[in-house]
Amino acid sequence: MDPILFYGVPSGCSFGSIVALEWLGRPYRLCRVAMPDVVTSDAYCRINPVAETPALITAEGEVIAESLAILNHLGALSLDRGLSFPQGTRGFDRLNQMLAFLNTSFFNGFSPLFHILEHEVEPGARAALRAYGAAKLAKAHADLEAMLGDGPWLLGDQRSLADAYFIGVARWTEYHDVLDRRDYPGLQRLFEALERDPAVQFAHAIERGEAPPPGPAFRGEISLDDALRQPRAG
Template identity: 70%
Template sequence: MEPILFYGVPSGCSFGSIVALEWLDQPYRLCRIDMPEQVTSAAYRRINPVAETPTLMTASGTTVSESMAIMNHVGARGIDKGLGFAQGTPEFDRLNQVLAYLNTSLFSGFAPLWYTLEHDVEQPAKDTLRAYGTAALTKAHADLEAMLEGNEWLLGQQRTLADAYFIGIARWTKYHDVIDRRNYPRVQGLFDKLEADPAVQFAHAIERGEPAHSSGSFKGEVSLEEALGLLKQVA
């Protein structure tokens, strides 16, 4: 069977994994997981016990969870396309470094903002959380602006899976009006370039449930029940 990516909606960080699979251009399927209801269900916990997306079910029926792990899995299959690099090389270490930075700094900077949006938080606590998130994202954008000096992409002159992960997170500024990306012209330039990428446009359409135009590697969506059935077959 083709690998299946379980992606979360609305606006899950799994967006970057969809982009990565499109860039890889090898057959795959998608399984839409509604958050928070379906992602916390007993059925989905059979795929990912910690009830988070994304998770990738490989062709052999094993599962890989967490965006960084999925990016490295895809990267190992996309070395010939420059999406990833051989383990033990300086390029591999650099890619891991940037992926980790995006996860620990850019992603986590949004965490307190998401909390205030999704929970009933009293105003003093809300102000504190927003201030913390704003400070973290301001620093992260400044760091990324410096990282991009002289570079077309996050790792240099060719796109990698770090760029796919970046666009899935960077788009969250539309929900949280705490920084103006235009103050960081290199970051804004990378964002705009990625937003125009066919794989990114495909991922947006998939999330919105609209007709989506793939590179040709996307083989359709399966339901969670269908995916669990396939998991039984390969177990």
């Protein structure tokens, strides 16, 4: 069975896992999950009871949730691609540290701002949440800019799965006018380089519903109902 990645639309952080799958070139299928309606449905909660994307059904029928777990799983299967590293090595520790920062400090900076978009909030609380989110994002961008330094990629000279995850989250600034990424020239350079990448352009097309034809890696989309019928490990 081909692995199945459940990705959220619109603009889920699962975008990074799609990019990673394309970079790794291993066969996979995709299942589109609309947020918030389908992701919170009883059907999808049979895949991930936390009601979040991404989730992955592996070739063995195991279900893995959370971006970090999925990316580390995928990377371990494709060490020959140079996008991840064997556990216990310095490279793995650096990658895991960067992924952890992106998943906590960087991702979390957007949380107050998405809360404003998705919920009815009285004006005073709205202003406080917006200021809080802006401050968190400014610090996270400044910290990440310092980590990036002069390197072309987040880990230096070598592209990694951290860059795939970064592009899926960094694009969220377009929804929230609280900072200008151009104030962080290294991150802007990285963002622009990734936006030109064919795998990133592929992921954008997938999210827009313009699914490219199946190929050696991408084997096509599958409905949630059909995905639920796939064999899974007990």
